[in-house]
Amino acid sequence: MTSPTIRELFAARRQPTLSLEFYPPKDARGFDLLGQSIERMRPVHPDFVTCTYGAGGSNREFSFAAWELLIRLGLTPVVAHLTCVGASRADLESQIHRIYDAGIRNIMALRGDPPRGETAFTPAPDGLAHASDLVALIKSLHPDICCGVAGYPETHPEAVSPADDLRHLKEKIDAGADFVNTQLFFHNDVYFQFMDAARAIGITAPILPGLMPVASPGQLDRAIGFSRATAPAALRDALQVPDPEAARTAGIQWMVNQINGLIAGGAPGIHLYILNQAHTVLDPRLTACLAHWRSPSTRHADL
Ligand SMILES: Cc1cc2nc3c(=O)[nH]c(=O)nc-3n(C[C@H](O)[C@H](O)[C@H](O)COP(=O)(O)OP(=O)(O)OC[C@H]3O[C@@H](n4cnc5c(N)ncnc54)[C@H](O)[C@@H]3O)c2cc1C
Secondary structure (H helix, E strand, O other): OOOOOHHHHHHHOOOOEEEEEEOOOOOHHHHHHHHHHHHHHHHHOOOEEEEOOOHHHOOHHHHHHHHHHHHHOOOOOEEEEEEOOOOEHHHHHHHHHHHHHOOOOEEEEEOOOOOOOOOOOOOOOOEOOOHHHHHHHHHHHOOOOEEEEEEOOOOOOOOOOHHHHHHHHHHHHHOOOOEEEEEEOOOHHHHHHHHHHHHHOOOOOOEEEEEOOOOOHHHHHHHHHHHOOOOOHHHHHHHOOOOHHHHHHHHHHHHHHHHHHHHHOOOOEEEEEOOOOHHHHOOHHHHHHHHHHHOOOOOOOOO
16 A cells, blocks of 8 residues: 655645655664664654665665665655666666555655766766656656655755746746755745745745754754755854753754744744654654644644
8 A cells, every 4th residue: 555645745734744854774784773763753753754865876775775664664655765866767767666666656856966076967878967857757657656856945056046946946846846845954034035936936836844953063064065055153153062962952952943933934844854863853842842833733824
């Protein structure tokens, strides 16, 4: 039996959704640890989970194994990420069929990053150049697959301009994408401005904000390094304390404040980049915040 699509979940939701992102481990011990993390975070009851696709597509078997583990442990629906990196159209077709045959009906359709040290993305021979091409391919093979796509509140690093980037996001929606999952950000203003700009050019799909907890200045720098998100000085100051536990608490509190602001402002849900770490989602400040917003007795202006 297949689980619902994210499109169906959004249509039926009465509360904001909660989704968690995992990445595939690279060895048996990593899979054991992931299994233990999943068991520990079971009480959090995410509405859906996502799992990334190895950079360069090189680790695709680990991605498949991780999707299967999530399904086996009942953490569904699963959104399988897929990128165009290093894959011909025929390769991608066979990956899409394989995902479908595994019972997965949700794919995050991504172009992927250029290899390390390169600034431009070069499609594989007979491959696809843009995520919008991948959305179109998925929908042509299996129209019942629900497609998510990436959105960049602070603009994709390769984009010519914010407006151009947004136009390309609209192309992904026009190709059939059902929802947008954003790159992480630390200022809520950038999400709301992005929402307004997206709505202004006719993007009506749900735009799910992605947040990542950071527990030290080093983690903040790493998050900024790959996402190009801007770091608020107040967050950096709060993390710059000698006690690691105090820094972790400050990072969680920043995220809780972001969640409160995002949901109060009408975000359809919250997507957490948790890096396979159960302790983040089990933090009492975070669980209390999520329990409040996900309680049937909490009234939401937009629902
Ligand atoms: C939520 C999320 C999940 C992710 N998961 C993964 C993952 O699992 N594995 C992984 O390797 N990476 C992942 N990434 C990173 C992603 O692969 C990179 O950000 C990548 O550089 C762009 O992918 P995209 O799908 O946004 O590409 P696209 O939408 O194709 O956009 C890439 C760039 O090309 C431009 N562009 C788009 N269409 C056109 C066009 N027709 N003509 C000219 N320019 C165009 C865009 O403006 C943008 O600058 C994820 C990112 C996010 C936000």
